[in-house]
Amino acid sequence: MSFSRLGRPAALIALAPLLAAAPASAATLKIATLAPEGSSWMILFHKWARAVESRTDGRVKVKFYAGGIEGDEADVLRKIRLGQISGAALTGIGLSSICPEVRAFDIARSYEELDALRAAIGDEIKQKFLAKGFLVAAWGEVGPIHLFSSKPVKSMADLRGLRLWLWTEDPVSKALFATLGLHGVPMGVPDVLPGLSTGQIDSFFGSPLSTLALQWSSHVKYMTELVVGEATGATVLSKRVWDAIAPADQQVMKEEGDKMQKVVLAQVRSDNAKALEAMKSRGLTVVSTPPELGRELDRRGEAVARAAGSQLDKNFQAKVQKVVEDLRAKHAAK
Numbered sequence: 001m002s003f004s005r006l007g008r009p010a011a012l013i014a015l016a017p018l019l020a021a022a023p024a025s026a027a028t029l030k031i032a033t034l035a036p037e038g039s040s041w042m043i044l045f046h047k048w049a050r051a052v053e054s055r056t057d058g059r060v061k062v063k064f065y066a067g068g069i070e071g072d073e074a075d076v077l078r079k080i081r082l083g084q085i086s087g088a089a090l091t092g093i094g095l096s097s098i099c100p101e102v103r104a105f106d107i108a109r110s111y112e113e114l115d116a117l118r119a120a121i122g123d124e125i126k127q128k129f130l131a132k133g134f135l136v137a138a139w140g141e142v143g144p145i146h147l148f149s150s151k152p153v154k155s156m157a158d159l160r161g162l163r164l165w166l167w168t169e170d171p172v173s174k175a176l177f178a179t180l181g182l183h184g185v186p187m188g189v190p191d192v193l194p195g196l197s198t199g200q201i202d203s204f205f206g207s208p209l210s211t212l213a214l215q216w217s218s219h220v221k222y223m224t225e226l227v228v229g230e231a232t233g234a235t236v237l238s239k240r241v242w243d244a245i246a247p248a249d250q251q252v253m254k255e256e257g258d259k260m261q262k263v264v265l266a267q268v269r270s271d272n273a274k275a276l277e278a279m280k281s282r283g284l285t286v287v288s289t290p291p292e293l294g295r296e297l298d299r300r301g302e303a304v305a306r307a308a309g310s311q312l313d314k315n316f317q318a319k320v321q322k323v324v325e326d327l328r329a330k331h332a333a334k
Contacts, residue, residue, distance in 0.1 A: 027060050027061070027241070027245055027249075028061045028063055029060065029061065029063070029086040029087060030065065030084075030085040031062060031064050031065070031086060031087045031088060031089060032069075032071075032079070032088045032089075033045070033064060033067075033068075034067070034068045034072070034189050034190075035089060035213070036067045036214060037067060038213075039209075039213040040213070040267055040268055041213075042066050044260060045064055045089065045260075046064065047260075047263075048256055048257070048259075049061070049062035049063075049064065051256045052253055052256050055256065056252050056253075060245060060249050065085070068188075068189060068190040070085065070088075071188075072188035072189055072190065073088070073090055073091065073097070073169060073189075076094070077090075077094060077097060080238050081238075086237055086238055086241045087137070087235065087237035087241065088236060089140060090233055091231060091233045092105060092231055092233060093167055094169070095232075095236070096170075098129060098132050098236070099128045099129050099132055100311070100312065101121075101128055102232070102234075103172065104117065104121060104312075104316070104317075104320045105117055105118070105230070105232040106229045106231075106232075107305065108324070109227050109230065110230065111230065111269060112327060113323075113324055113327055113328075114141075114230045114232065116323050116324075117320065117323055120319060120320075120323045121316070121319060121320060122139065124316070130239060133239045133240065134236045134237065134238065134239060135236060135237045135238075135239050135242045136234050136235075136236055137234075137237055137253065137254075137257040138234065138235050138260050138261035138264065139232065139233070139261050139265070140232070140235060140261070140264050140265075141231065141232055141268045141269070142209070142210050142233055143208060143209050143210065143230070143268060143269070144208075144227045144229075144272065145227065145228050145229045145230070146208070146224055146226065146227060147204075147205055147223065147224040147226070148204055148211055148216070148217075149162055149202065149224075150203060150219070150220055150221055151202075152285070152287045153203075153224055153287060154287065154290055154293065155290070156181075156296060159182060160181055160182060161183075162202060162203040163199075163201045163202045163203065164183060164185065164203050165184070165201045165204035165205070166184030166185060166186045166187070167188070168187060168188055172304065172305075173205075174186075175304045176300070176301060179300050179303065179304055185201045187200075187201075189214075192204060192216060193215055193216060193219075196219035196220075197219065202219075202220075204216065204220075205228065207231055207272055207275075208223075208279060209268060209271050209275040211275070211279070212278060212279060217284070221283065221284065221285060222286075223276075223279075223284055223285070223287065224286075224289050225286055228297065228301070
């Protein structure tokens with residue numbers, strides 16, 4: 001008997017088992033990241049994806065596009081806004097192009113300072129992301145940022161003699177390089193490894209974990225001891241995509257996002273320490289930073305930071321400064 005000969009009630013009865021089996025408001029979230037497969041970040045991202053899919057009975061699935069296959073972060077953000085992908089796990093550089101206030105985290109020189117800043121201004125920054133059409137699903141980290149180079153750096157002259165990677169999408173780094181008189185070679189993250197291989201660049205700023213995971217470590221011999229900042233990150237989703245997910249499933253994602261955030265922060269911190277030890281065992285030399293070089297970098301970096309923050313709300317700036325100054329004063333008093 002053809003479908004057309006069935007009465008409407010009979011047709012609905014016949015389809016009922018199929019309708020019941022289909023997940024309601026099913027969604028496949030496509031999330032891009034520069035993190036390579038097999039890295040600490042991707043292992044935890046996949047674990048989060050499996051938990052979300054399991055707890056929503058398959059109504060929400062997450063597919064990751066790792067290793068920069070969707071392009072650099074500017075490309076990824078353009079695709080999110082066009083609706084081609086759902087979200088991304090971004091570094092602070094990509095995040096700051098959505099919400100400049102996130103650069104406030106860059107002032108942190110330790111995990112303690114970064115944690116204190118997240119506690120003080122994290123929720124406020126999340127609201128600013130929502131106003132720009134993005135939901136912060138979980139904070140992440142890259143780790144403590146050092147200078148990695150092919151020769152030891154102990155002076156400004158040494159620093160100016162390097163062919164340094166300059167992240168094309170980062171105006172703050174560009175301003176810092178200019179004020180320091182550094183020779184920066186602009187390129188995106190996917191181009192750094194080929195650039196190191198060909199000698200187009202011979203040094204870069206990065207964390208131990210990112211340096212090892214991205215396979216950049218085999219091209220450098222030295223790392224400066226000085227921590228120039230704590231690089232943050234976050235997994236963000238298009239608010240338009242988020243709003244289309246059923247409230248009950250949103251709650252699952254929030255719960256799993258909170259779990260992922262705690263695990264990611266602990267794991268990335270542990271793995272940064274392990275990555276540094278692994279590179280040292282393979283011949284990496286850690287170079288002590290002379291006090292005068294540290295002071296010079298601090299002085300010039302502070303000027304760039306003030307200029308970058310000049311357009312931000314004064315109360316916001318004051319709150320950030322107080323958090324860090326209070327912590328540093330506390331440690332100086334010990």
